Amino acid sequence: MGPLASLEQWDDFVQERYQPDKKQEEFRQYDDATPPAVREFYRLNHTQQTVDFVRRKKRQYLAKDRGKMSIWEALEYLNTLVDESDPDTDLSQIEHNLQTAEAIRKDGHPRWFVLTGFIHDLGKLLCLYGEPQWAVVGDTFPVGCAYSDKIVFPEFFRENPDSKVPAYRTRLGVYSEGCGLDSVDLSWGHDEYLYHVVKDYLPEPGLNMIRYHSFYPAHREGAYGYLMNDRDREMFEWVRRFNPYDLYSKGAGRPKLSDLRPYYDGLIAEYFPDKIAW
Numbered sequence: 628m629g630p631l632a633s634l635e636q637w638d639d640f641v642q643e644r645y646q647p648d649k650k651q652e653e654f655r656q657y658d659d660a661t662p663p664a665v666r667e668f669y670r671l672n673h674t675q676q677t678v679d680f681v682r683r684k685k686r687q688y689l690a691k692d693r694g695k696m697s698i699w700e701a702l703e704y705l706n707t708l709v710d711e712s713d714p715d716t717d718l719s720q721i722e723h724n725l726q727t728a729e730a731i732r733k734d735g736h737p738r739w740f741v742l743t744g745f746i747h748d749l750g751k752l753l754c755l756y757g758e759p760q761w762a763v764v765g766d767t768f769p770v771g772c773a774y775s776d777k778i779v780f781p782e783f784f785r786e787n788p789d790s791k792v793p794a795y796r797t798r799l800g801v802y803s804e805g806c807g808l809d810s811v812d813l814s815w816g817h818d819e820y821l822y823h824v825v826k827d828y829l830p831e832p833g834l835n836m837i838r839y840h841s842f843y844p845a846h847r848e849g850a851y852g853y854l855m856n857d858r859d860r861e862m863f864e865w866v867r868r869f870n871p872y873d874l875y876s877k878g879a880g881r882p883k884l885s886d887l888r889p890y891y892d893g894l895i896a897e898y899f900p901d902k903i904a905w
């Protein structure tokens with residue numbers, strides 16, 4: 628399916644890169660220490676996420692014609708994605724999602740914020756639809772304009788066919804100054820897919836958290852500000868608020884699904900109809 632032992636291996640790598648106590652000078656030293664499988668994953672991602680690829684995937688998935696499922700059915704389906712060889716965890720996908728949501732709930736955030744945490748990675752279903760890992764996870768970045776050197780492993784972009792297209796090589800590429808992220812194509816993955824599945828149901832800050840949670844070059848590194856508008860900048864406050872829960876809630880004790888089920892049933896029913904289109 629791909630070089631990574633599991634999709635979590637990418638999550639773990641990001642978490643490691645953004646450890647809170649990490650010093651600035653250590654930050655750029657990840658290259659040598661990175662497991663070969665993770666490097667290879669980024670090489671595949673950075674060489675194959677092109678403008679054409681992203682547009683093709685949008686045509687394929689944004690029609691949402693793969694049938695209807697409830698949020699729980701989607702979670703249970705995602706649970707069938709087993710991590711063959713992730714030694715650090717025997718937690719299921721549902722439990723990972725619960726940890727994120729419970730950490731948000733403990734901090735007293737609004738109910739929609741908890742729900743956003745609970746579902747934010749459901750787009751990883753793409754993997755079960757047969758998409759390769761490099762088209763499901765990975766730090767996202769705009770296609771159709773110059774690659775920021777703030778993106779992890781920028782050297783792998785040299786082999787991307789788009790880097791030979793003059794119209795895509797300038798700072799703005801096919802976009803205009805301050806055009807707003809909604810009109811920017813980001814590399815394809817679980818963020819964008821889930822955003823389109825849930826966009827009619829959640830408040831705008833939650834939708835932004837889902838759509839941009841892997842856009843580390845922007846929300847952690849400050850790149851691509853020139854593509855954003857004022858609304859994006861406002862919304863990115865929420866994206867940044869969400870990020871620590873995504874990165875650091877993993878270690879927090881094993882959540883007990885049976886105890887929590889009534890709360891999450893109520894929460895889901897408050898925002899979603901029985902079944903939604905995927």
Ligand SMILES: [Fe+2]
Pocket residue numbers: 747748817840841
């Ligand atoms: Fe994610």
Ligand SMILES: [Fe+2]
Pocket residue numbers: 747748873
């Ligand atoms: Fe996540």
